[in-house]
Structures are given as C-alpha cells and as structure tokens.
Amino acid sequence: MSEIKTGAAAVGRRRPARERLLVAAARRFYADGVTATGIDTVIAEADVAKTSLYNNFSSKAELVRAYLDTRHEEWLATYRTRLEGTAGPREAVLAVFDTYADCAEAARETGFRGCGLLNVAAELPVGDAGRDVVRRHKETVEELIVGHLGQLLPERPGEASALGEHLSFLLEGAMARAGLEGDGSRLAHARTLAAALLDGATDKS
Amino acid sequence: MSEIKTGAAAVGRRRPARERLLVAAARRFYADGVTATGIDTVIAEADVAKTSLYNNFSSKAELVRAYLDTRHEEWLATYRTRLEGTAGPREAVLAVFDTYADCAEAARETGFRGCGLLNVAAELPVGDAGRDVVRRHKETVEELIVGHLGQLLPERPGEASALGEHLSFLLEGAMARAGLEGDGSRLAHARTLAAALLDGATDKS
C-alpha cells in the first residue's frame, strides 16, 4: 500500500506539520514582522496543533531561526537557477541582481516589503544570533559577486573586491528603497547602473 | 525643601514629560525595536507616570510616529551642520555620507544597529502610515544629493538624477551592511566609492 502513500503524497496529501509551519511562518513573519506575529497566528495559518509546533521547534526563537535559514537556502536556490542561464562573469554578476528582482516579484502578491532577512535583523537586538545569520548571508552575496568579478578582471583582484563591495551596496540599497515603495522598479534601475559599472571596468582594460 | 528642588531645577531641572518620553522611546525603540518595547519599559526609562504618557500621546502608535518624525528632524539637523563646513557641490554630496557616519557614531556606544527609520519600517506592515514617513525620508535624502549634483553637472540634469539615485543606493546599502556589522567602516568605504564616482562624473565634462 505504499503506492497510496506515494500517490497521495504526489497528488495533495497533507504535508508534515513542520513543513506547514515553515510555510505559514514565512508568510506571517514576512508580512507582519516576527515580534508582531504570535505563535497562535502561525499555528492557525498552518492549521496545526500547538503541540505540533513545540514538537518540531523548541521555542519561537528556534522557529525564527529556521525561517532565516530557509530563506537563505531559498535565495541560494533562486540564484543557482538564475546562474544556469548565464554566459560569462558579467552576466553572472547581473544574475545576482536578477535574483533580488525575483525575490521582489515573489513577494509582490502578498505585499512586497523588502528583504525578509534584513527585516528580521531589524527587529533583533545587538548580539542576537539571528543577526549573524543575516550578516553572513549578505557577506555571501558580496562574495559571490566578487568571485565573478575575479573572473572578469583576473589581473586586478583589488579592483574586483572594491567593485564587488560597490555593487553589493548598490544592490542592498536598491532593495531597501524598493521595499519602501512596494515595487521592484528601483531594483531594475540598480541592475542598469551595475551593468554600466561593469562595462566601465572592462573598458578600462 | 523647595530649595533642594529649586537647586536641582537651576542646575539641571527636570525636563517636561513629553521630552523625557521621546528620549527614552528613542533609546528603547532603536535598541530593541518598536514592537518588542512595551509602554511600561518606556515610562520606566523616562521616569514618568503612565498617565503622563497618555496625556502627551493618544496611543503607542502616536508615540512611534513622533519617534519617526523626531529622528527625521534630527537627521536634517545633523545634515545642516555637516553642510555648513562644505565648499561646493562635490563636498555637499559627501556631507550626506558624513551625516550617515555621524548617525552610526552617535549610536555606537549603545549599540549601532543601522538606520533607525528603516528599522522601524521593517516592523510595520504594508500600508502603515509610518512606512510612508520613512519612504519620504529616504526620498528627501536622494533629492538632496540630486540637488547638489544639479549644481555639479549643470548642463547634464539627466545624469545628475541617475547619479543621485546611484549614490543614494550606495549610501543606503552601506548603512544596511554597517548596521549588521555593528560599526561604520562600510560607510567609510561607501564615501570613498562615492568620491570616486563624483570625480569620474566631473572628469568626463
């Protein structure tokens, strides 16, 4: 009878509580903020018993932590998809910008409100472990850009890291502004500015 | 015993409740976030009766709104001070970057955590009036930059607005990263990058 299980799972079987909780938490945490979202709201949206939450996560803080980790992994997955279609380091850098635009587009229907990771960090006090998760995420983004620039400017590593920081600031700032305005047009502008910077850097060589 | 009171008044008389509340709210809201900070915490830090809070503000939301307005005004005051010492539009643009660095420095002792306005916006749901206050604040910052660039590149208004957006992204992104890292070095980098962009733009003419 394992085929029933597999079949049901394939068609529309109820997903395990942990998964449902993470999906519900993602929606509520992103839309309303972590602190303003109560456990009861999350379990109601997940349609799950409170006991099931505390069987999967030892506390709300751990659920928040899982939310942060999940969003980081999702970002990486989106980025890898974007990267697949690229040819060369210049396009690979722009794929990072496109990944941000994808995030904005994904959040558009429910209400785009900027970077979910950064928004959580804004709620956490100095010293909270969650802030380090977000800091490392942003460092990863910058490192990915710098890595591609290393290929684009092989004989100028110093310029690659400086330009990488520049581009990551550009990207992060555009995301913040886009989040305030509720749409992704600022991110499109940033992509254009980034492309011009890339062309300028390669022209010089 | 009125001389004790008066003496204290002459030396450092107790400031009115509203003022004390705004100072206390600024500290707690910035350090711990708006939602995580209760009214009781604010009045305890302000050393003020709860009645005094509700005599000055009709609700916590109005206190938050006053906090946002105050921070915007403070930013403008810091900016004007920075602007005084400048000679020419190039330095005026960099004064905006210096203003951000001043904000980071001011928050350093208690724990720098990025832009106080943006952090509040990150807690507010889409449609909240507070988000518009922050959005307009950031637009003001960009417009100030664009205004200086209009003087720097008088015959190229289109370039001025594009470069202004670029610089404001750079600034905002650096602030976000600096907040995550807890110090202002990213802002110093952004200032350097901005100066290079300004030089590049004027060289072309």
Added chain:
DNA sequence: CGTTAAATGGACAGACCTGTACAGTTTAGC
C-alpha cells in the same frame, strides 16, 4: 492486527500588553 510515531484539541499557568480611571501632589505664573 498491532505497534509506533505523529498529530490533535483544548485547558492552563504566568507573564506581559495597551489603555483607563482616579485621587492626590507638585509646579508656574499671577
């Protein structure tokens, strides 16, 4: 069928939240 793991629903404790009420005290200006 029987075992085991997962999930349920709801009650509960104890703390904290916002906002109100009220009676009394302090302060400033005339």
Added chain:
DNA sequence: GCTAAACTGTACAGGTCTGTCCATTTAACG
C-alpha cells in the same frame, strides 16, 4: 497665596503572549 496645568502612583480591565500538559486520535508499516 491662589489657581490652573502638569504630573504622580497605583490599581484595574480585558487581551494576548509563550510554553506546558494530557488524553485522544490518526496514519504508516511490518
């Protein structure tokens, strides 16, 4: 000194918060 305005301290109402507990039901699988 008197009046009006500002402020105090505290108690309270009515919610909501996180986290625990427990008795029960459901589902998977040998």
